[in-house]
Amino acid sequence: MATVTFSDTTRFYAGVDRPAVDGLDLEVADGEFLVLVGPSGCGKSTTLRMLAGLEGVDDGSIHIGDRDVTELPPKDRDTAMVFQNYALYPHMTVGENIGFHLKLAKMPKAERERKVAEAAAVLDLTEYLDRKPAKLSGGQRQRVAMGRAIVREPSVFLMDEPLSNLDAKLRVQTRTQIASLQRRLGITTLYVTHDQVEAMTMGDRVAVLKDGILQQCDTPVGLFAKPVNVFVAGFIGSPAMNLLETTVDSDGAVAGGTRLPLTPAQRSALTGPGIVVGVRPEGWTIGDGGFEAIVEVVEELGSDQYLYCRDGDRVLTVRTPGMAPWQRGEPISLTPQPGAVHLFDAATGDRLPDA
């Protein structure tokens, strides 16, 4: 059983007071593809490296299955890692690169070569086995790095932003390949990325981190539909959710010309007078009062159109069907659709109980 459990795992860097990873509690199920996502410096790579054994753990523990691996050296943990810049040995051929860890483990040559050939076949690298990395394209190098990981048949795969060095088109292609490979092999995988699109499309579950603290770990739908705080709400989804700080009066939250009614539970959950109204670009109804704004920028994508509208010092993002006749400078009225509103406390950023 290759589950991964982080219990109150903490890591400090020398000279910095704030921990890089602060008390992480996370459970990864056997065979699950879990994505760690967040802005730079949020601690996602550190978490991965702690699991790999490349970083020490200052507090808390890490378990793989039933084993406590917190103090184990990397080679005893039965993990395999794909580095962001692939870490291919430039003086070794593709075949030697893939088989390197097996050679270190003193596997007999025949068996080693068999395994390498199998991995190469899976990844379409058989004709490149005798080439050196310098003569490979970026996508091929990425596959060699993957090959080196899968040939070890580990309990856990660790991937540290493996797609960030590829161009956009190749990234999309490789994304699906990695996801289907993982499903086929069924190995528990932890995947680190800063790109929320990758996170949403690849992960069974996604863990969002900020400043070393886990914000929310949920399925992509859950993150999208029920972000637990303002940060997650603004991070997931592209273009980002509109987060409008406004006040509450006796009728409800002030939303331009209209009011959004609040339940008693929501009112009592508020810690102060401020409230944040979250509306995704596709959650607006155009017309009917609400927020009054002027269209500033029209982004035409063919299938969709995004309008960036200015209301005072706020910019509201609206999605409209493609090739709609909106022009710069036109006035526009935006009302949030009922049920498409996310409410957050302005002071703490936490989500208010749903209506």
Add this chain to the structure above:
Amino acid sequence: MSVTDVEAPPRPSPKPVRKPPRKPRPAPGSKRFSPLRVLGSTIVWLFTAGNILVLYWLLTASFKTPVEIFTKPFDLPYQWFKVGKPFRNFIYAWNNAGFGEAVLTTVVLVGLATVVTVAVSAPCAYALTRLGVRGSGPMTNVVAIGMGVPFQTVIIPLFVVLSKVHLDNEYGLFVLYVALSIPFTVFLMTGFFRSLPDELEEAAALDGASPMRTFFSVMLPLTRGGMITALTLNAIGLWNETLLAIVFLKDQAHFTLSRALFTFYGAASYQSEYGGLIAGVAIVVLPMLVLYLVLARRIITGLTLGAGK
């Protein structure tokens, strides 16, 4: 599936403020205290201590009497200090062994030679790397091979020829020092010139600069680092050069420092003038030490520029 179907997720629980540890834990399994590492570190520290000890010994011994040097090598000097003549050894070396004159001769000779060497080698290196003449590559290799020629292989013909034209003195030595430093300097400078981007020359040409102008105003200043490295390394090498000085300098009044030291060695052991000898060594070594301390980074960068490629 509407928004209200999904369960409200748990919020991130507030974390207690943690106190950072004095030193974060190292990665597990990184053997900080493996026997190999301990052995290696010990050897390194022994060596380092040894080198520092040598310097200490040199500095203190240059103030000591011969008796002190042999019986109390590691103590601080006191004998000459007691008698009120702490610099006696240095004065001896300066006057009796001719180190005073030698300093002047060496400074002028080495200084001029290094400047002329670089003045002659930099344009040559530029020509070989950037002027795109056919055969530049092989020509550079031919010049570089000159670095491998031991000086012993040329002393006889040079000695004979220079004696015939009465240049077997410091003037002939000057020319020799320049000529024999050229292979290394050209080689070093080609490395630096090669690393400059083409666009600079093209931009200068587009601005209307003549090739001569381009060289002097654009390319040369950019290799300033390389030139300083070349000057420094050549200066150190020529300051310490002894073989040619022995062959070509016969008039004691015109000795270089290392030449003077060489002669002094024989005389000093005969007279047991060890204090003066070591003071002489100090006079030869210390200026280079100062130069090294000031320019260490440059020297090392220059050496490793070729190595790092």
Add this chain to the structure above:
Amino acid sequence: MATVTTPATPPARAVKAGAHLSRKKRLFWPFAAPALVLYLAFLVLPTIATVVLSFTSWAGAGDTPEPNGVTNYTQMWASDSFQYAFRNTLIYVFLGGIGTFALAFLFTMVLRDMKGGKIVRAILFFPNIVAPVALGMFLGFVFKYQPGKQGLANYVLEGLGADAAKFLAPSNVTGVVTASLIWASSGFYITILMAAVDRIPPYLYEDAELGGASPWQKFRNITLPMTWDVVGVAGVLWTINALKIFELVFVLAGPGTYAPPNEAWTLGIYVFDRTFGSNGTPDFGAACACAVAMIALVSVLVVLLRRLMRRDAIQF
């Protein structure tokens, strides 16, 4: 459908590039000539002259060179002092080289992770800026054996209760010189190797760590292959310099004004001795013959070394 032909490079552009380039090319000889002339006159021609002279017999000033075929070479080969010199030079090149490089690698691996590694490296580089003459004198002094006036090494030995050793006795002197060479040279090669090792990306070591590599495996599979080219260049430098050794041994093993005992000789000392004739008249022919032997030896060694170290260039 009309065929589209790729247009040739517009002639106007080609002419302009040509004009600029030919103006640049005109600078070639004015720039390169002074250095090349000096090089030719003072290195190339004398070397050729030396080769020619090695086939003559010439007793220096006041005598004229008389061709004598290969007598110089046969005599040289048969002489004891040449045998010693040849043997010693080879020992210094090979044993000294292996010792220096082994030490340099060891130091490099230790200094990389050490705080203050750069300072230590600077301290270890120190012997390189000291005149070989001075080094030789210093070491001669350190290894002195004279009861009552012991050198530093024997002072320490006696202080520890051991007997003083005759370090510079002809039978021991080669070993002592080799050790001194290694001490004096390692700083230089440590510096070069450290620069090369610094270029190796750390994530390669991390990946090896994940694979459970021991320090030796990391060295053999990562450090050594990725510094191979630099090691090759450094090896050539070492060979060239080790062959030239003169002042260090001359002053260390000898009394200073004349040559040390035969057993300590290097090829460089042999040439010097034959040029100034410590055993009677100078023998320029013999000196030239030895000089030619030196050139031949250095060429063979360098070519062999380069062949041995040859490998497809790897980029990283």
